[in-house]
Amino acid sequence: MQVLVTGGMGYIGSHTCIQMIEKGMTPIILDNLDNSKQSVLDRIELVSGLRPLFYQGDIRDKTFLDSVFSKHNIDSVIHFAGLKAVGESVAKPLEYYDNNVTGTLVLVDAMRRANVKSIIFSSSATVYGDPASVPINESFPTSATNPYGRSKLIVEECLTDFQQANPDWSITLLRYFNPVGSHPSGELGEDPQGIPNNLMPFISQVAIGRREFLSVFGDDYATPDGTGVRDYIHVVDLSAGHIAALNKVGTKSGLHTYNLGTGIGYSVLEMVKAFEQASGKTVAYNIVDRRPGDIAECWADPAKAKTELDWSASYDLKRMTVDTWNWQQKNPTGYPD
Ligand code: NAD
Ligand code: UFG
Numbered sequence: 001m002q003v004l005v006t007g008g009m010g011y012i013g014s015h016t017c018i019q020m021i022e023k024g025m026t027p028i029i030l031d032n033l034d035n036s037k038q039s040v041l042d043r044i045e046l047v048s049g050l051r052p053l054f055y056q057g058d059i060r061d062k063t064f065l066d067s068v069f070s071k072h073n074i075d076s077v078i079h080f081a082g083l084k085a086v087g088e089s090v091a092k093p094l095e096y097y098d099n100n101v102t103g104t105l106v107l108v109d110a111m112r113r114a115n116v117k118s119i120i121f122s123s124s125a126t127v128y129g130d131p132a133s134v135p136i137n138e139s140f141p142t143s144a145t146n147p148y149g150r151s152k153l154i155v156e157e158c159l160t161d162f163q164q165a166n167p168d169w170s171i172t173l174l175r176y177f178n179p180v181g182s183h184p185s186g187e188l189g190e191d192p193q194g195i196p197n198n199l200m201p202f203i204s205q206v207a208i209g210r211r212e213f214l215s216v217f218g219d220d221y222a223t224p225d226g227t228g229v230r231d232y233i234h235v236v237d238l239s240a241g242h243i244a245a246l247n248k249v250g251t252k253s254g255l256h257t258y259n260l261g262t263g264i265g266y267s268v269l270e271m272v273k274a275f276e277q278a279s280g281k282t283v284a285y286n287i288v289d290r291r292p293g294d295i296a297e298c299w300a301d302p303a304k305a306k307t308e309l310d311w312s313a314s315y316d317l318k319r320m321t322v323d324t325w326n327w328q329q330k331n332p333t334g335y336p337d
Contacts, residue, residue, distance in 0.1 A: 001025045002072055003246065004116075006059050006107065007080030008052070009036035011190045012122065012179055014044055016078065016239040018188070021048040023243055028072055030065075031081065032058045035193065037335040043187045059103040062110060069114035076118035076170075076250050077111060078242055079104065082151075085197050086126075086293065089148035100151035101158070108162065118170040118250050119159075120242060125177045125231070125261070125298055127153050134265065135301035138175070138257050145293050163255045170253050172245050177231035177261030177300050179238050181320040182327035189327030190235075191334035199271060200232070200320075204328045207281040214283060216268050218290035223297055227268035231261040231299035234315035234323070244311035261300025262313040271321075278321035 003020060007013045008029030014036075017027040021044075029041075029052050045051040057064040059081050082100040083089065089096040104121070111119065128136050129143030144150035156173050163171040180200040182189030195211075196202040205211045219226035241260040249256040266274070272283050306312045315323075 001075050001246070002028060004028050004030060004068070004072075004074045004077045005080065006030050006077065007082065007122075009033060009040045009054070010080055012176075012235060012238060013078075013080040014040050014188050015183060015235045016080075016242045017044055017052055018048045018183065019236075019239045019243050021050045021052070025246070027052045028068070028074070029054045030057060030059070030068060032056065035083075037191070037337060039335045039337070040188070043335070047183060047185050047187050059107045060098070062106055065107065065110035066113065069110055069116065074114065074116050076120070076246060077107070077116060078120045078246070079107060080122045082122065084148065086146050086148045087197060089151070090146055093147035096147045096151050097154075100148075101154050104155045105158065108159070117166075117168060120172040120174060120245050120250065121155065121159060123156055123173045123175045124149070124152050125175050125259070125300065127156060127175060128298070130295045131298065134297055134299050135263060136259065136298065137301040138259055138304055160255055168253050170250055170256070172249055172256040172258070174241060174245060175257070175259050176238060177233050177259070177298070179235050180232045180324060181234040181236065181315065182323045183236065184323055184326070186323075186326040186330040189324065189331065191331070199230075199268060200324055203272060203275045203283055204324050206283050207275060207279045207325065208328050208332050210332070212284065214272065214285040215288045216285050217288060217294060219287045220290075221296040223267055225267050225269050228294055229265040229267050229297035229299065231263065231265055232271070232317070232320055233260060233262050233313055234320050237262075237313040237315050241305065241309070241311050244305070244309040248309045258305040258309060259300040259302055260305060261302050263300055263302045265297055265299035266317060274317050274321045275325070278318065279325045
């Protein structure tokens with residue numbers, strides 16, 4: 001099975017490529033390296049024993065896409081490529097709509113020309129907005145609170161309309177909760193450029209001494225300890241969810257929507273404590289104001305993926321923190337240039 005992996009040099013894409021290789025699938029990576037480094041390819045090869053084909057280019061480049069599709073018999077596309085920083089999306093909405101929405105439309109149009117009719121799209125739990133209750137299942141109403149979230153929602157809606165008009169296509173929307181962790185080898189992990197937006201990489205950089213302290217965004221939420229609660233999922237489990245989706249529904253026509261989460265929520269302070277245990281380091285923190293746009297709690301009802309994809313998360317919080325710390329220690333400044 002040959003699978004075009006857009007954004008395959010990024011955090012989730014690179015981990016997914018390793019599992020594809022382990023399962024005998026052939027990933028072909030397409031990435032513009034906007035948020036990743038060429039050396040990721042060396043690490044994929046080191047861990048998996050195989051160097052995937054890599055095309056450097058942009059999903060908005062029609063000619064480039066046509067040339068890639070013309071060279072291979074691609075069975076399916078996993079579409080990770082996109083911009084993902086919520087705060088940046090507020091400051092640069094056009095860039096986000098162009099990359100995430102236009103990029104996806106250009107990609108799907110190229111797939112249509114190449115007669116490739118199967119796509120798995122990286123969506124997000126952000127499409128549930130501020131949910132009325134938890135756990136969240138796939139039939140909850142959707143909404144957006146920022147341009148990043150809206151770009152994901154718009155793409156979901158475009159793909160839904162497109163699938164209705166083209167019922168022989170297989171379109172899978174995977175709604176990720178909060179991906180964390182690293183490959184157990186410590187060779188691959190999350191490598192945010194600049195100041196991390198997300199909790200885990202921030203905690204990890206405090207533990208290694210790159211940052212002085214963590215700012216905990218609010219301790220007055222209606223949660224057990226007052227800090228925000230999220231469904232953190234190990235990136236290896238998340239990657240396995242893509243393999244399961246490819247195998248179970250990737251060749252089945254229809255629109256398939258799944259939450260990929262663990263079904264368990266942890267607070268910010270629980271994450272800090274777990275990381276301290278895993279690393280043996282103290283993670284200094286200060287309580288500051290709430291971050292605008294944040295919600296109190298968010299975790300998945302993962303039952304649909306369990307029933308239909310035969311997939312569920314198996315890595316616990318300890319593995320998430322131990323593996324993150326292993327990656328951080330082995331690569332204190334991330335991937336080499
Ligand atoms: P990432 O930034 O590590 O990976 C994305 C990759 O896409 C990068 O390698 C980047 O260079 C590439 N890229 C960006 N725009 C491109 C373009 N126009 N053409 C070609 N390549 C392009 O991000 P990630 O954490 O691996 O996330 C992958 C996907 O999952 C994204 O679509 C993201 O929105 C979605 N997602 C991520 C999270 C999360 O917290 N990490 C949560 C929910 C959903
Ligand atoms: N937090 C802090 N300090 C920080 C960073 C985060 O206290 O420095 C808190 C947040 O307030 C929140 C929790 O840690 O309570 C998690 O925050 P993240 O930024 O790590 O994750 P979010 O839940 O805000 O958002 C993430 C991705 C989104 C995605 C969403 C759901 O960033 O892209 O998960 O999948 F949409």
